[in-house]
Amino acid sequence: MDGFEIHVADTLSPTLLEKQDGSTGSEGEQSSLEQFAAYNGRAQSFIEDRNEVDRIKDQETFDVVVANPPYVRIQNLSGVKDEYSVRCASVIKNFDIYVPFIERGLEWLTEDGKLTYICPDRLLTNDYAQKIRDQFAEEPISQLLDFKDTEVFDAATPYPCIFCVDRERELADNRVQYARFADEREEILEEIYHLDQWGTPEGVTEYDLFLYPQKELQVDNQDGYLASWKPMG
Structure with a gap:
């Protein structure tokens, strides 16, 4: 569909920015994903999509x-x-x-x-x-x-x-x-x-x-x- 990007996301889940105080262990989770993505293309695609979803949820109206x-x-x-x-x-x-x-x-x-x-x-x-x-x-x-x-x-x-x-x-x-x-x-x-x-x-x-x-x-x-x-x- 021209002009649209579709992302799968949980509307209410906190983004990494919302969890930046570190109390939820999100930094460790992100680090583990990035290490796995170094040799797994699907994991890399997942990280890129999740980062884009987080950006949209944090910054866009x-x-x-x-x-x-x-x-x-x-x-x-x-x-x-x-x-x-x-x-x-x-x-x-x-x-x-x-x-x-x-x-x-x-x-x-x-x-x-x-x-x-x-x-x-x-x-x-x-x-x-x-x-x-x-x-x-x-x-x-x-x-x-x-x-x-x-x-x-x-x-x-x-x-x-x-x-x-x-x-x-x-x-x-x-x-x-x-x-x-x-x-x-x-x-x-x-x-x-x-x-x-x-x-x-x-x-x-x-x-x-x-x-x-x-x-x-x-x-x-x-x-x-x-x-x-x-x-x-």
């Missing part, structure tokens, strides 16, 4: 960030809770791993960039997501789509929501385009994006569209959750 992060409660991951609690400002209590993924995405975003994530709608209500909501509510959100009343995926998964950040918008006067769905009908998203204006058409019961002032979103979060949904009509 992006105009667009799109992600469907994993949904895993920290109780189901061994040995990482303390590490993430130190490295990630948004991590509190028994968090879900998608929380630091959101924090990382916001760090990577340029000053006028756009970010879109799909994640569990627990983001809007659970106490472990309080700190990431603090960051989230201070970003100019363009859209927030809630699927809590629908079965979007065939497998048993948390109800998802999709949120979009657009840093080209002015935060003070921003009005968030909210959507709440009561039907998982195919092409329903395409349908609403072709409406002349953001609002629920007369007679429609499958979804509810409304605008919500960003300032009120920030007030909601002070109460510990984003209680931003009108009842379905």
Whole structure:
């Protein structure tokens, strides 16, 4: 694909720069790899790719960030809770791993960039997501789509929501385009994006569209959750 470089990486793993205090033994790990690479071309290629990934993660920002992060409660991951609690400002209590993924995405975003994530709608209500909501509510959100009343995926998964950040918008006067769905009908998203204006058409019961002032979103979060949904009509 012209114009793209694809690297395999762990979004949340610390780079060598982040581990430069030496407390994790990263220098010894790197030295061993370099010695092995002296007579193994595949190891050399691995080192070069990892160094490039580290450079990207440490130094680059992006105009667009799109992600469907994993949904895993920290109780189901061994040995990482303390590490993430130190490295990630948004991590509190028994968090879900998608929380630091959101924090990382916001760090990577340029000053006028756009970010879109799909994640569990627990983001809007659970106490472990309080700190990431603090960051989230201070970003100019363009859209927030809630699927809590629908079965979007065939497998048993948390109800998802999709949120979009657009840093080209002015935060003070921003009005968030909210959507709440009561039907998982195919092409329903395409349908609403072709409406002349953001609002629920007369007679429609499958979804509810409304605008919500960003300032009120920030007030909601002070109460510990984003209680931003009108009842379905």
